[in-house]
Amino acid sequence: MVDLLGASLSTSIHEELEQIRRSGLYRSTRSISGKQAARVEMNGRDMLLLCSNNYLGLADHPALIRASIRATERYGTSSAASRLVSGSMEPHELLEVEIARCKGTEVALIFNSGYAANTGIIAALAGRGDVIFSDRLNHASIIDGSLLSGARLIRYPHNDHAALFSLMKKHRGSGRALIVTDGVFSMDGDIAPLRELVELKKAFHAYLMVDDAHGSGVLGEQGMGTTELLGVSDDVDINMGTFGKALGSFGAYAAVSVELRELLINRARSFIFSTSLPPSVLAASLAAIKVVCSDEGKCLRAQLRVNAEYLRSLLVQAGFTLPDGSTQIIPIMTGGAETTMRFSDLLLEEGIFAQGIRPPTVPAGLCRLRCTVMSTHSRQDLEWAADRISVVGKRLGVI
Numbered sequence: 001m002v003d004l005l006g007a008s009l010s011t012s013i014h015e016e017l018e019q020i021r022r023s024g025l026y027r028s029t030r031s032i033s034g035k036q037a038a039r040v041e042m043n044g045r046d047m048l049l050l051c052s053n054n055y056l057g058l059a060d061h062p063a064l065i066r067a068s069i070r071a072t073e074r075y076g077t078s079s080a081a082s083r084l085v086s087g088s089m090e091p092h093e094l095l096e097v098e099i100a101r102c103k104g105t106e107v108a109l110i111f112n113s114g115y116a117a118n119t120g121i122i123a124a125l126a127g128r129g130d131v132i133f134s135d136r137l138n139h140a141s142i143i144d145g146s147l148l149s150g151a152r153l154i155r156y157p158h159n160d161h162a163a164l165f166s167l168m169k170k171h172r173g174s175g176r177a178l179i180v181t182d183g184v185f186s187m188d189g190d191i192a193p194l195r196e197l198v199e200l201k202k203a204f205h206a207y208l209m210v211d212d213a214h215g216s217g218v219l220g221e222q223g224m225g226t227t228e229l230l231g232v233s234d235d236v237d238i239n240m241g242t243f244g245k246a247l248g249s250f251g252a253y254a255a256v257s258v259e260l261r262e263l264l265i266n267r268a269r270s271f272i273f274s275t276s277l278p279p280s281v282l283a284a285s286l287a288a289i290k291v292v293c294s295d296e297g298k299c300l301r302a303q304l305r306v307n308a309e310y311l312r313s314l315l316v317q318a319g320f321t322l323p324d325g326s327t328q329i330i331p332i333m334t335g336g337a338e339t340t341m342r343f344s345d346l347l348l349e350e351g352i353f354a355q356g357i358r359p360p361t362v363p364a365g366l367c368r369l370r371c372t373v374m375s376t377h378s379r380q381d382l383e384w385a386a387d388r389i390s391v392v393g394k395r396l397g398v399i
């Protein structure tokens with residue numbers, strides 16, 4: 001009986017894996033040695049890293065490394081429980097005060113990751129009888145949080161505020177309405193029309209949540225993200241961002257009002273039922289915020305902008321058609337899954353690690369190489385990358 005069951009289970013898993021392989025959507029991880037720097041070592045070879053979210057180079061910044069080591073020595077290696085069980089430690093509280101100060105909100109709450117923040121916040125805010133209006137290209141964690149909430153989920157066409165207006169008029173209900181959008185879209189690199197979304201939120205008495213995973217640290221004069229860039233910081237109800245990308249650490253925050261924070265502490269299951277982040281990670285995040293707000297942070301952001309513009313211009317000169325956008329996320333559209341992964345594999349042979357992106361991360365037929373620029377890439381790195389990408393692009397008929 002045990003054997004029979006075991007055999008049928010392993011057959012069905014084998015079949016599922018075969019099916020994933022046949023559809024060209026099989027995924028596996030690649031090993032790299034060392035830090036997430038501009039250059040990494042892969043199987044003993046030096047490679048240019050063109051797919052990391054370590055946009056400002058903070059993941060290997062000495063100030064973050066030092067802060068992390070010191071916090072471990074002072075507070076130990078773990079928080080050992082949910083904050084509701086064994087208490088908030090000093091580093092949780094220091095980081096929340098600093099986030100709220102920088103974001104200009106009353107308070108902030110730390111979550112264990114962006115994924116945990118989105119699933120926790122959305123399902124805490126919306127439930128049966130409520131409506132969530134979500135951009136069609138929002139991150140998977142927003143979709144998962146929306147499905148978990150039990151609220152009605154209406155997905156509006158990407159960045160189309162006119163279509164959203166019609167949908168909000170049509171689905172006006174008696175419960176809560178929540179508009180949720182990425183600030184910078186993770187696979188496309190374009191920016192949400194936050195000013196227009198603020199108008200809609202006001203017109204329909206809705207809440208507005210912005211997931212600024214890819215804008216935090218990078219956009220705005222002070223690096224406070226898309227809300228700062230577009231001057232709408234005071235009109236966004238839930239300003240969520242992550243520490244694991246430009247901020248070179250790990251975890252996420254929600255910058256909110258005092259009442260919303262209380263609601264999240266009482267209702268967000270990913271906050272309540274999970275051990276909180278360890279002191280080393282919290283201290284690295286705090287050190288990252290200090291760098292982002294300093295003159296050094298300004299210089300890193302300026303360099304990132306220059307690098308992103310430069311790589312975009314080189315790729316356009318080479319004949320690639322790039323979607324509109326100005327951020328550090330540069331998608332090279334490649335069509336089908338097979339061509340995309342071949343493109344990525346051929347670039348690995350050339351010495352460039354650039355990840356191919358396929359469904360379900362992006363819609364079928366819209367596969368791409370998602371190239372991400374870092375402030376630590378040199379001009380020569382980018383020129384060499386554009387040259388190699390062009391050679392492979394021609395070989396595969398993409399240009």
Ligand SMILES: Cc1ncc(COP(=O)(O)O)c(C=O)c1O
Nearest residue numbers: 113114115139182186213242244
């Ligand atoms: C827009 C967006 N939101 C949320 C997340 C999840 O954040 P984390 O990696 O911290 O779980 C990501 C990560 O890729 C993202 O791109």
